[in-house]
Amino acid sequence: MAPILKISDLHKHFGPLEVLRGISLDVDPGQVVALVGASGSGKTTLLRCVNALEDYHKGSISLGDEQIGYQDLNGRRVRLPESRVARQRAELGMVFQSYNLFPHMTVLDNVALGLVYVQKKSRAEAERIALSWIERVGLADKVKSYPFQLSGGQQQRVAIARAVAMQPKVMLFDEVTSALDPELIGEVLAVMQNLARSGQTMLVVSHEMMFVREVAHRVVFMDGGVIVEQGPPEEVLVRPRTERLQTFLTRFRGVLR
Amino acid sequence: MSFALPQLLRGLGVTLEIGAIVVTAGSLAGFVVGLSLLYGGFAVRLAARLYVDTIRGLPVLVLIFVIYFALPAFGLRFSAFQAGITALSIFATAHIAEIVRGGIDSIPRAQMDAAKAVGLTFWQRLHLVILPQAVRRMVPSWVNVAVEIVKGSALLSLLGIIDLLLAMQNVVGVTFSPLPFYGLTAFLYFAVNFTISRIGGLMERRFAYLKY
Amino acid sequence: MGAYHFNWFLAWQSFPRFYWGLALGLELAALSLLIGSVIGMAGAFGRSFGPTWLRLAVMSYVEFIRNVPLLLLIYFAFYGLPKIGITMFDNVWSFVVALSVYSGAYLTEVFRAGVNSVPVGYTEAAKAVGLMPWQRVRLIILPVTFRIILPSLSNTFISLFKDTALASAVAVPELTYAAEWLNVNTFRTIEAWTFAAVMYLFAGYGIAFILRRIERRYAVIR
Numbered sequence: 270m271a272p273i274l275k276i277s278d279l280h281k282h283f284g285p286l287e288v289l290r291g292i293s294l295d296v297d298p299g300q301v302v303a304l305v306g307a308s309g310s311g312k313t314t315l316l317r318c319v320n321a322l323e324d325y326h327k328g329s330i331s332l333g334d335e336q337i338g339y340q341d342l343n344g345r346r347v348r349l350p351e352s353r354v355a356r357q358r359a360e361l362g363m364v365f366q367s368y369n370l371f372p373h374m375t376v377l378d379n380v381a382l383g384l385v386y387v388q389k390k391s392r393a394e395a396e397r398i399a400l401s402w403i404e405r406v407g408l409a410d411k412v413k414s415y416p417f418q419l420s421g422g423q424q425q426r427v428a429i430a431r432a433v434a435m436q437p438k439v440m441l442f443d444e445v446t447s448a449l450d451p452e453l454i455g456e457v458l459a460v461m462q463n464l465a466r467s468g469q470t471m472l473v474v475s476h477e478m479m480f481v482r483e484v485a486h487r488v489v490f491m492d493g494g495v496i497v498e499q500g501p502p503e504e505v506l507v508r509p510r511t512e513r514l515q516t517f518l519t520r521f522r523g524v525l526r
Numbered sequence: 527m528s529f530a531l532p533q534l535l536r537g538l539g540v541t542l543e544i545g546a547i548v549v550t551a552g553s554l555a556g557f558v559v560g561l562s563l564l565y566g567g568f569a570v571r572l573a574a575r576l577y578v579d580t581i582r583g584l585p586v587l588v589l590i591f592v593i594y595f596a597l598p599a600f601g602l603r604f605s606a607f608q609a610g611i612t613a614l615s616i617f618a619t620a621h622i623a624e625i626v627r628g629g630i631d632s633i634p635r636a637q638m639d640a641a642k643a644v645g646l647t648f649w650q651r652l653h654l655v656i657l658p659q660a661v662r663r664m665v666p667s668w669v670n671v672a673v674e675i676v677k678g679s680a681l682l683s684l685l686g687i688i689d690l691l692l693a694m695q696n697v698v699g700v701t702f703s704p705l706p707f708y709g710l711t712a713f714l715y716f717a718v719n720f721t722i723s724r725i726g727g728l729m730e731r732r733f734a735y736l737k738y
Numbered sequence: 739m740g741a742y743h744f745n746w747f748l749a750w751q752s753f754p755r756f757y758w759g760l761a762l763g764l765e766l767a768a769l770s771l772l773i774g775s776v777i778g779m780a781g782a783f784g785r786s787f788g789p790t791w792l793r794l795a796v797m798s799y800v801e802f803i804r805n806v807p808l809l810l811l812i813y814f815a816f817y818g819l820p821k822i823g824i825t826m827f828d829n830v831w832s833f834v835v836a837l838s839v840y841s842g843a844y845l846t847e848v849f850r851a852g853v854n855s856v857p858v859g860y861t862e863a864a865k866a867v868g869l870m871p872w873q874r875v876r877l878i879i880l881p882v883t884f885r886i887i888l889p890s891l892s893n894t895f896i897s898l899f900k901d902t903a904l905a906s907a908v909a910v911p912e913l914t915y916a917a918e919w920l921n922v923n924t925f926r927t928i929e930a931w932t933f934a935a936v937m938y939l940f941a942g943y944g945i946a947f948i949l950r951r952i953e954r955r956y957a958v959i960r
Contacts (some may be wrong), residue, residue: 527829577861580939582945583899583938583939583942584900584935584939584942585902585903585904585914585938586900586903587903587904587906587914588903588914588917588935588938589932591914591917591918591931592931592935595921595927595931596927596928596931596932598836598927599927599928605745610781628771673804673805676807677805677806677808678807678809679818680807680809681807681809681904683809684907691807691809691810691813694810695813698817704817704818704821705821705822708810708813708814708818711810712802712915715805715806715807715810716801716802716805716806719804719805719806720801720805722780723805
């Protein structure tokens with residue numbers, strides 16, 4: 270099966286600091302790939318590059334057969350116009366660490382926004398779709414609420430609904446539980462697990478090792494801007510081959526027994 | 527007193543007319559310049575920055591006199607009223623541009639990211655996500671500018687435009703008891719500006735669902 | 739473009755008039771800031787700690803002055819006051835009175851905000867040490883307030899400096915009046931106003947720069 274997301278030899282630097290040093294990664298349809306690593310390893314930057322929220326200096330990212338963010342013009346790599354990039358982003362769903370719900374809109378409007386303005390659906394149909402997703406994440410009674418009236422976990426579930434309602438080819442999750450109180454993490458992970466089981470392709474940056482072990486098909490360990498090890502969770506997390514990964518996993522010892 | 531009232535009211539009308547025109551023109555132009563400050567190319571941003579910083583560094587009166595006296599030297603002919611309106615509008619534009627820039631700038635970058643992630647285009651992002659949030663933060667400063675414009679309109683009396691202040695001076699020149707007229711004029715200005723402030727307060731409350 | 743012949747030399751000859759006009763403008767602004775600050779401090783304390791009637795009086799004063807054009811106050815001080823027997827002010831002092839009363843209203847709010855934003859912890863520590871109320875005010879509250887409001891004071895001073903342009907309306911020989919004089923006497927309109935505008939810009943931004951340096955030295959680091 271052809272990979273739905275291809276990242277080839279990605280390089281990025283912030284001034285003198287090289288953040289991504291030649292990352293290549295393929296994601297097959299329906300796969301859940303987890304990106305793990307210490308902070309500063311480049312995993313969040315990589316995720317943001319996929320969604321063209323960051324530029325990169327070398328390499329390419331393709332969704333399906335379309336290159337994201339750039340095109341090759343006579344051998345030179347040129348950034349696509351913003352309107353093209355916007356349309357590409359519509360095929361990718363992203364959930365952020367700080368939820369980033371639009372505070373001036375109700376839950377329903379937040380989820381329906383993309384459906385109406387990007388996918389050009391009628392308001393009635395958009396609200397129907399939005400409602401079904403809001404129900405699916407368990408917040409049917411909060412449809413008319415505003416973000417400030419919801420807890421962190423509830424807001425994050427709405428953020429997931431907002432992203433997945435557009436039926437993206439790939440869902441990107443950027444440490445979505447890191448900002449949550451511990452007792453709220455579970456409800457968000459449950460929604461993500463649900464999504465994974467229904468066949469959604471997901472690229473997840475996370476510290477929740479138990480979740481990664483249960484749900485991911487593949488785990489990618491990054492350190493210092495390169496992929497150090499990757500493979501199925503039973504291998505990578507239980508029998509790490511490299512010393513860097515072993516060191517990284519020591520802090521999760523209690524969780525991964 | 528009775529003969530004076532129509533004159534004063536006519537002057538008040540002129541003042542209100544000036545205020546309405548300048549605030550409208552200044553808000554529209556200021557919005558454009560404010561967006562240019564944030565999103566324009568390098569040359570556009572530089573030009574806008576120079577414009578805003580120059581105008582804001584000058585006293586309103588100097589700006590009015592520059593437009594009124596200097597422009598005819600370049601061959602442009604216009605009336606005192608037009609010169610006054612132009613000068614005040616240039617002034618308002620500069621201040622409102624800075625308010626627009628500050629308001630939009632104060633919206634966390636993450637909102638832009640989220641709007642991008644949904645797939646919205648630049649104008650959709652501004653229109654649906656950023657501006658609804660930014661406008662609320664701009665209201666107090668915008669109200670201040672509107673009040674300054676009304677007060678600045680009094681300076682146009684120095685160009686001979688018969689606004690409320692000059693109307694008062696004309697009336698005072700022919701009476702023996704000028705003090706009540708100072709008081710009445712002051713009260714009229716106060717009433718206008720106080721009303722503007724109240725309306726601003728109402729607008730702020732209307733946007734108050736943003737508990738950010 | 740019409741037949742306008744630039745004559746910068748003529749304008750340059752009048753430079754002293756501009757220079758002294760600028761100096762006068764700065765003096766007027768400084769003086770008004772001083773008097774206005776006294777009014778402002780009194781107003782802030784009256785508003786925060788005084789009896790109800792005093793609070794209302796201060797609030798009315800502030801609201802009223804902030805909504806009325808400065809030019810009206812200047813005319814009242816210069817033309818109106820003599821009519822009720824107060825004739826001691828010449829044109830310069832009338833302007834100073836008007837600008838001080840005007841700035842006093844704004845400064846009342848500045849000082850009030852400053853006093854209110856002194857962190858509660860400082861006052862409590864001062865109490866814990868055993869200082870009397872007036873000692874707390876003199877040794878802790880006032881110095882801290884001053885550092886907090888320093889940026890606002892700078893901005894107010896720069897605004898006042900720009901407001902001194904209105905003194906030209908009562909023939910006070912400051913910078914704007916110098917430009918008017920040159921305009922009327924030589925018809926060198928563009929040169930006159932260019933000079934004045936440039937000097938206002940240099941003075942304004944120059945002062946802002948200096949004040950920012952001072953702020954960095956003294957302003958409170960939270």
